[in-house]
Amino acid sequence: MSKQLVFATNNQNKKEEIATLVGSAYEVLNLKDIGCDVDIPETGNSFAENATLKSTYVVQHFNMDCFADDSGLEVDALNNEPGIFSARYSGVKDDKINLEFLLKKMKGIQNRKARFKTVISLMMDQQNYLFEGAIEGTLLDKPRGEKGFGYDPIFVPEGYEITFAEMGMEEKNQISHRAIATKRLIAFLNQKAG
Numbered sequence: 001m002s003k004q005l006v007f008a009t010n011n012q013n014k015k016e017e018i019a020t021l022v023g024s025a026y027e028v029l030n031l032k033d034i035g036c037d038v039d040i041p042e043t044g045n046s047f048a049e050n051a052t053l054k055s056t057y058v059v060q061h062f063n064m065d066c067f068a069d070d071s072g073l074e075v076d077a078l079n080n081e082p083g084i085f086s087a088r089y090s091g092v093k094d095d096k097i098n099l100e101f102l103l104k105k106m107k108g109i110q111n112r113k114a115r116f117k118t119v120i121s122l123m124m125d126q127q128n129y130l131f132e133g134a135i136e137g138t139l140l141d142k143p144r145g146e147k148g149f150g151y152d153p154i155f156v157p158e159g160y161e162i163t164f165a166e167m168g169m170e171e172k173n174q175i176s177h178r179a180i181a182t183k184r185l186i187a188f189l190n191q192k193a194g
Contacts, residue, residue, distance in 0.1 A: 004064060006067075010030060034062050051119050056128075065123060065124040067121060071086070071118040075102070082098070139156075148163075
């Protein structure tokens, strides 16, 4: 019988993507599946702390093994901002407004180096395991592409000529920060299930 594992997300697509990668050793559930409708506070000072707050919440309130992720964009010239505030950088949770806000801050700045980063916290058997993924790139001064979300339209990953928003989902999922962290999580789970 497969072991149940909660992914602290309400995003059904994310859940299905992970469930496919994990295979039959674990039954992946999301927050809705376990009846959790709380917006779990992310009050940490790092991606790792925020991911851990979410996974810990589920373990404490539902007594089930859980993993959660936190991601964002770090821009060298802005002291790694927006970082953990990526989703609400402008003060509101709106991708378009946040993107415009970032572009205004970057106006006239030569150093366009940035990275997307994800940290996954897995709370299993009273232990917290962290898995990190990052992808380096540069920021354009105006958006390109219709796919993706958030800062994807201005982020060109290293070694590419196109933005994340110009890539197909399959291509982006091969190289993204989230994919790297997820592959590390999956390898760990498969080893544990082994």
